[in-house]
Amino acid sequence: MASVPPTDLSRIRNFSIIAHIDHGKSTLADRLIQATGGLSDREMSAQVLDNMDIEKERGITIKAQTVRLDYKAKDGKSYILNLMDTPGHVDFAYEVSRSLAACEGALLVVDAAQGVEAQTLANVYQSIEHDHEIVPVINKVDLPSAEPEKVKAEIEEIIGLDASEAVLASAKSGLGIGDVLEAIVTKIPPPKGDANAPLKAMLVDSWYDPYLGVVILVRVIDGVIRKGQNVKFMAGGTEHLVDRVGAFRPKIEQLPQLSPGEIGFITAQIKEIAQARVGDTITDVKRPAAQALPGFKEVQPVVFCGLFPTDAADFEKLRDSIYKLRLNDASFSFEMETSAALGFGFRCGFLGLLHLEIIQERLSREYDLDLITTAPSVVYKVFLTDGTEIELHNPADMPDPVKIDHMEEPWIEAVIYVPDEHLGAILKLCQDRRGIQKNLTYVGGRAQLTYELPLNEVVFDFYDRLKSISRGYASFDYHQTGYREGDLVKMSILVNGEQVDALSMIVHRDAAEARGRHMCERLKDLIPRHLFKIPIQAAIGAKVIARETIAAMRKDVTAKCYGGDISRKKKLLEKQKEGKKRMRQYGSVDIPQEAFIAALRMGDE
Amino acid sequence: MSGDLALYVHWPFCVTKCPYCDFNSHVRERVDQAGWRAALVADLRHEARLTAGQRLVSIFFGGGTPSLMDPGTTEALIAEALALWPNDGAVEITLEANPSSVEAARFADFASAGVNRVSLGLQALDDAALKLLGRPHDLAQGLAALEVAQRHFRRVSFDLIHSRPGQTVAAWEAELARALSFGTEHLSAYQLTIEEGTRFHTLARKGLLDLPDEEAAADMFELTGALCTAAGLPLYEVSNHARPGAESRHNLQYWRYGDYAGVGPGAHGRRGGLATTRLKRPESWLEAVQARGEGLEAEEAIAPEDAAEEALMMGLRLAEGLDPADFAARTGVALGAVASQPARARLQAMGLLAPGARLRVTDAGRMLTNRLILELASGLKQSDAMPS
Numbered sequence: 005m006a007s008v009p010p011t012d013l014s015r016i017r018n019f020s021i022i023a024h025i026d027h028g029k030s031t032l033a034d035r036l037i038q039a040t041g042g043l044s045d046r047e048m049s050a051q052v053l054d055n056m057d058i059e060k061e062r063g064i065t066i067k068a069q070t071v072r073l074d075y076k077a078k079d080g081k082s083y084i085l086n087l088m089d090t091p092g093h094v095d096f097a098y099e100v101s102r103s104l105a106a107c108e109g110a111l112l113v114v115d116a117a118q119g120v121e122a123q124t125l126a127n128v129y130q131s132i133e134h135d136h137e138i139v140p141v142i143n144k145v146d147l148p149s150a151e152p153e154k155v156k157a158e159i160e161e162i163i164g165l166d167a168s169e170a171v172l173a174s175a176k177s178g179l180g181i182g183d184v185l186e187a188i189v190t191k192i193p194p195p196k197g198d199a200n201a202p203l204k205a206m207l208v209d210s211w212y213d214p215y216l217g218v219v220i221l222v223r224v225i226d227g228v229i230r231k232g233q234n235v236k237f238m239a240g241g242t243e244h245l246v247d248r249v250g251a252f253r254p255k256i257e258q259l260p261q262l263s264p265g266e267i268g269f270i271t272a273q274i275k276e277i278a279q280a281r282v283g284d285t286i287t288d289v290k291r292p293a294a295q296a297l298p299g300f301k302e303v304q305p306v307v308f309c310g311l312f313p314t315d316a317a318d319f320e321k322l323r324d325s326i327y328k329l330r331l332n333d334a335s336f337s338f339e340m341e342t343s344a345a346l347g348f349g350f351r352c353g354f355l356g357l358l359h360l361e362i363i364q365e366r367l368s369r370e371y372d373l374d375l376i377t378t379a380p381s382v383v384y385k386v387f388l389t390d391g392t393e394i395e396l397h398n399p400a401d402m403p404d405p406v407k408i409d410h411m412e413e414p415w416i417e418a419v420i421y422v423p424d425e426h427l428g429a430i431l432k433l434c435q436d437r438r439g440i441q442k443n444l445t446y447v448g449g450r451a452q453l454t455y456e457l458p459l460n461e462v463v464f465d466f467y468d469r470l471k472s473i474s475r476g477y478a479s480f481d482y483h484q485t486g487y488r489e490g491d492l493v494k495m496s497i498l499v500n501g502e503q504v505d506a507l508s509m510i511v512h513r514d515a516a517e518a519r520g521r522h523m524c525e526r527l528k529d530l531i532p533r534h535l536f537k538i539p540i541q542a543a544i545g546a547k548v549i550a551r552e553t554i555a556a557m558r559k560d561v562t563a564k565c566y567g568g569d570i571s572r573k574k575k576l577l578e579k580q581k582e583g584k585k586r587m588r589q590y591g592s593v594d595i596p597q598e599a600f601i602a603a604l605r606m607g608d609e
Numbered sequence: 610m611s612g613d614l615a616l617y618v619h620w621p622f623c624v625t626k627c628p629y630c631d632f633n634s635h636v637r638e639r640v641d642q643a644g645w646r647a648a649l650v651a652d653l654r655h656e657a658r659l660t661a662g663q664r665l666v667s668i669f670f671g672g673g674t675p676s677l678m679d680p681g682t683t684e685a686l687i688a689e690a691l692a693l694w695p696n697d698g699a700v701e702i703t704l705e706a707n708p709s710s711v712e713a714a715r716f717a718d719f720a721s722a723g724v725n726r727v728s729l730g731l732q733a734l735d736d737a738a739l740k741l742l743g744r745p746h747d748l749a750q751g752l753a754a755l756e757v758a759q760r761h762f763r764r765v766s767f768d769l770i771h772s773r774p775g776q777t778v779a780a781w782e783a784e785l786a787r788a789l790s791f792g793t794e795h796l797s798a799y800q801l802t803i804e805e806g807t808r809f810h811t812l813a814r815k816g817l818l819d820l821p822d823e824e825a826a827a828d829m830f831e832l833t834g835a836l837c838t839a840a841g842l843p844l845y846e847v848s849n850h851a852r853p854g855a856e857s858r859h860n861l862q863y864w865r866y867g868d869y870a871g872v873g874p875g876a877h878g879r880r881g882g883l884a885t886t887r888l889k890r891p892e893s894w895l896e897a898v899q900a901r902g903e904g905l906e907a908e909e910a911i912a913p914e915d916a917a918e919e920a921l922m923m924g925l926r927l928a929e930g931l932d933p934a935d936f937a938a939r940t941g942v943a944l945g946a947v948a949s950q951p952a953r954a955r956l957q958a959m960g961l962l963a964p965g966a967r968l969r970v971t972d973a974g975r976m977l978t979n980r981l982i983l984e985l986a987s988g989l990k991q992s993d994a995m996p997s
Contacts, residue, residue: 559823559827560978581986584987
């Protein structure tokens with residue numbers, strides 16, 4: 005094939021941006037795109053990189069995005085700058101690690117008035133672990149309350165980075181954007197690679213596009229990837245014909261090839277995203293690489309829950325929607341499930357609770373579905389007395405306790421960074437969640453804690469609690485370490501004497517009473533008063549371990565009837581009827597759908 | 610067309626807008642009394658043509674503040690109505706009035722205009738509360754006006770509002786006892802409700818209104834029923850108490866789901882199976898009447914099942930409840946089709962609905978009326994055995 009020369013490695017810079025949630029990451033990204041002519045002013049919609057509504061609202065990135073910028077530096081040379089926007093939550097830790105592995109450096113954006121927020125620390129350390137060159141950018145320096153010198157000192161003291169040459173900028177006004185671009189070129193090292201070696205490209209992320217099919221984001225390490233090339237996914241074992249090669253600027257631009265150090269996309273007529281697994285190595289079919297890139301992991305769902313349509317008639321719609329979502333997110337799994345009370349639904353697996361919430365939110369928002377989410381569960385191993393072993397994803401499938409020899413539950417090792425003043429509260433949280441402390445070291449005013457924790461204590465709201473008790477300053481990362489035996493029991497919830505299967509959960513015997521009491525208290529607030537009083541009980545088998553009572557409704561009457569305006573009162577009735585429809589009936593009790601997931605939050609105890 | 614008819618006339622103007630009120634009321638510096646008189650008469654004539662032959666049982670001047678209306682206008686409207694509709698000469702003619710000294714001075718004129726019943730917006734027997742409620746009168750004026758009213762009109766009712774910010778159950782008990790000592794034949798006691806689009810709503814949202822909690826409000830409601838009954842004014846509707854025979858004929862017409870014609874800005878009507886609404890903004894209504902002789906905004910047919918639901922909502926508010934034969938005659942739907950038999954039996958067993966053929970709430974169920982309506986009406990689509 006007539007060859008196009010590979011792009012000069014010295015003219016490429018790959019970087020990500022690390023920033024606290026509102027320290028201006030998106031604005032800075034937008035400015036960089038604008039300054040290098042990626043988009044005209046008219047085309048700039050705020051926050052170009054966050055595509056999904058949920059990403060914009062929550063301020064988190066779910067899918068990795070890149071944008072390729074052309075920049076003519078002060079040295080007179082032209083550079084290709086690849087800005088990588090990485091996902092920002094521990095649920096997506098693996099995806100983040102792959103995105104970071106595609107870069108050589110990062111901009112650390114710190115608000116000139118607010119200083120270093122510890123949430124960013126975990127990302128900084130992750131970046132450092134990938135041997136990134138980190139360029140501090142102090143943003144919002146034009147604010148009256150800006151204290152850039154103080155912030156520089158903080159960066160040096162807390163993170164241990166040299167901040168003497170930190171770039172002072174204001175992404176909002178455009179101040180210092182030129183300096184940021186220069187710093188990217190001069191401070192961040194160019195990538196390495198060998199264009200003549202067999203192709204080795206990392207699959208950074210993939211998503212489904214209705215027009216292009218599966219789009220794969222790649223970082224080429226060695227060799228060259230071209231249109232028309234037959235490639236092989238080394239972990240997946242499949243072969244594909246590359247039919248498009250290109251980059252995002254941020255608009256799609258097709259290119260003849262991607263050479264070492266470059267980040268771009270390919271399409272290869274792939275229909276199912278499950279075939280394009282994050283972290284896989286793409287190589288040439290005829291001249292394959294001897295070894296795959298390190299770091300590939302099989303993505304395994306760790307949290308399972310049932311998703312049921314509130315209106316049973318929506319089951320078909322839910323199924324179609326889940327199939328469609330799955331096209332774009334290979335990291336969640338599903339299979340059909342039936343529940344006595346909830347009817348037909350799906351048992352779905354997720355990377356974590358945020359991932360679960362995102363999928364639930366997308367289903368309700370993008371596909372207009374009202375859903376009931378059952379209690380999240382991890383995967384337990386149940387060893388029966390007859391010697392068989394089963395994997396338990398659903399408390400409803402728990403075998404009769406007399407047939408169980410013992411059970412095992414998954415454990416994780418968690419690394420938590422936390423400022424000194426919040427350490428006590430975090431230690432207590434970990435202890436309460438059956439944690440075993442492995443290590444505690446101090447760096448400056450910050451503790452690095454290593455804990456072993458049962459995953460089922462973490463999936464509910466550990467991360468939220470961690471953030472709230474440390475006022476956002478603690479960071480958290482974890483990996484699974486295997487299974488351990490645990491004294492686990494199935495706890496049921498009874499509302500007005502009826503067992504609500506969607507609220508059953510598997511808990512450690514020692515935690516059952518506290519969890520049961522908490523669930524009963526929460527449900528007491530979540531279930532509206534009825535015309536009769538409603539007992540709420542938590543039970544293990546036949547033994548009630550906690551109880552609350554919802555008093556009967558005392559008053560619900562419109563004081564004044566508005567002259568002859570009956571339609572107004574009628575509207576109220578219609579609204580009430582609508583509300584009733586959004587509830588699930590258990591016996592004679594209506595339970596609002598929000599109650600199912602809200603009941604599981606441990607709250608502020 | 611047949612059946613009794615009530616007439617509602619809306620006067621949309623007030624001196625000031627009260628912070629809790631979301632009625633169609635407006636403050637205007639000047640009102641062209643003659644122009645409004647002509648327009649109201651025209652709007653009334655339009656309704657009279659469409660309800661010709663129905664027996665007129667009541668006229669009600671509401672607002673706004675109809676006591677700010679020129680008594681001559683009232684007189685003209687009354688004369689017109691009595692001439693256009695057949696009646697037995699004993700039509701109840703009610704005027705809502707603010708108990709200010711200015712208005713009290715005109716009570717004699719209203720009485721000679723034909724008004725025979727006054728409903729006074731006394732609202733509270735406490736100066737601080739009146740100020741909080743934004744009322745344009747103080748207690749002394751209010752009590753003086755009540756006395757004047759009782760002198761000029763055979764029938765006088767007044768309104769009080771309970772569950773006000775800062776009000777305790779004990780304070781309401783004392784206030785109500787005092788009110789009952791005035792020897793009234795009819796008393797409306799409303800719980801303060803925070804309506805959207807009012808100043809109180811804004812304040813409540815900001816947490817600046819110290820409203821009694823649900824328990825206290827429920828206590829006040831129960832207390833009201835007990836005290837009024839003891840004083841010989843049993844409850845005949847959720848918020849209304851009267852000496853037997855002194856009930857508001859006009860409001861009973863609404864609650865029994867009879868026909869009523871509504872004229873004036875924003876007035877609602879129900880006649881001949883149609884729901885009528887009139888243009889809300891005073892100026893728009895006035896222009897419309899001047900241009901085409903009526904101020905209608907919409908006239909919509911009420912489907913039988915909607916009529917049935919409306920009749921249920923209204924009738925369940927009454928102590929007398931609903932009579933199955935009446936219900937079927939008025940709505941064309943069997944009562945059993947709206948209020949499902951299983952739901953009814955369940956609620957009777959709980960002591961919230963009374964046993965017997967009439968559908969009626971018990972004292973225990975009264976405070977839960979809305980919920981009972983929901984429980985009964987939700988059964989509508991489950992199409993239980995439909996007794997015909």
